[in-house]
Amino acid sequence: MSATAEPRTSAAGAPAIETRARKYFSAGCAASRTALEALVHLPPTRLLVALSALFLVLSWGVSAYFAFRSHSSVIESSTVVARALGVEEQMQRLLMRLDRADAAGRAFLLTQRREYLDGYDELAARIAPALEDIAASTAGDPLHQDDFARLRVLVAERLELISGQIARPPAPGDASAFIVAMNERGIALMEAIHLHAWRMIHGEQARLAQRQAELSVRARFGSAWLGLFFAINTVFAGVTLLLAVRMSRLHRIAKICAWSRTIEYEGEWLSFEQYLERRFKIRSSHGISPGEAAKLTAQSPAAFAKSADTAA
Known part of the structure; x- marks a missing residue:
């Protein structure tokens, strides 16, 4: 009887083992997906720290x-x-x-x-x-x-x-x-x-x-x-x-004068254009936005022409 019962037990257990393996595989995939999503939604600073720690562990392992x-x-x-x-x-x-x-x-x-x-x-x-x-x-x-x-x-x-x-x-x-x-x-x-x-x-x-x-x-x-x-x-x-x-640099808080609209940078008060060039190496030019152009045109064509000549 034991010789005939053993094949039945193994045959019946095979689907259970397969189901359990699929369950563990699905749980592993879900955990990996959750970890990746958490990693992606981390703030930049924490993401950088996490990547550095991961690479350090990888370096030790290798x-x-x-x-x-x-x-x-x-x-x-x-x-x-x-x-x-x-x-x-x-x-x-x-x-x-x-x-x-x-x-x-x-x-x-x-x-x-x-x-x-x-x-x-x-x-x-x-x-x-x-x-x-x-x-x-x-x-x-x-x-x-x-x-x-x-x-x-x-x-x-x-x-x-x-x-x-x-x-x-x-x-x-x-x-x-x-x-x-x-x-x-x-x-x-x-x-x-x-x-x-x-x-x-x-x-x-x-x-x-x-x-x-x-x-x-x-x-x-x-x-x-x-x-x-x-x-x-x-x-x-x-x-x-x-x-x-x-x-x-990006996370540094810029101090702006509420009256003159100048910006404090390394002990100096600079205009917005100077601040862009000094801190970010960005050169600026001047123009007029479409909204302001419409306002000036509505007020006076002569004033608009004058403003355009001044900007030039």
Whole structure:
């Protein structure tokens, strides 16, 4: 029964979820519309303050975003560099131990001296942990899977070959000791081991170069965005300052003499024409309005002509 009831419940709940989503969407649209209308109907001064605060918050947000991206890139790059350097160091340590073990084994085959055999045993015992360290560092990395798998097989074959030769060493002073110690199979195995090891090292170096190129592209992209944002910020600051200056001028109360009709400006009493030119850089000329022209014409054509000549 529960298996059949569950589809009914989900099917019945789907319209309710859709209705709720539409309700929330409509409420969000209405709230946005109300906020925009309130913003539009704000007084100029408050509107300017609101826009400045909004742009300041936007500036903080963009700055925080780029700072977070830069921090993440630095952490990621540090991890990549540390891992690449670690793999390279482990590979060089493995090659050093293997070369020294190979040399000690060959020296024992040529001289039959015990100290060379002890050196070989010590170095051979340290090769397996080195391989395990490399396996842990490159686990899950498709770049090194094939090379490391082949490297591990080659190292095992080389150690097995040397151990077999040491177990059956030639007699002291036998002329075949040099042939046994410098056999072509051993030399070919060491060359193959070095080839795969250096392929892994070069792979890590290529990865570092690729990472550096990606960081350069990100840095250029971030610099371009920051430059654009700085330019927009500068323009907005300039426009805001200009509007603030103009609004401060417009909202200043002009003191007018009730008798002479002159206007006080910066300690001086100016005529209306002088006030316009001094404060707003507006030059004025004189004429006669149609209403006054009609009055003068009705009173006396001669007076109208006289007034026109005086105005000219």
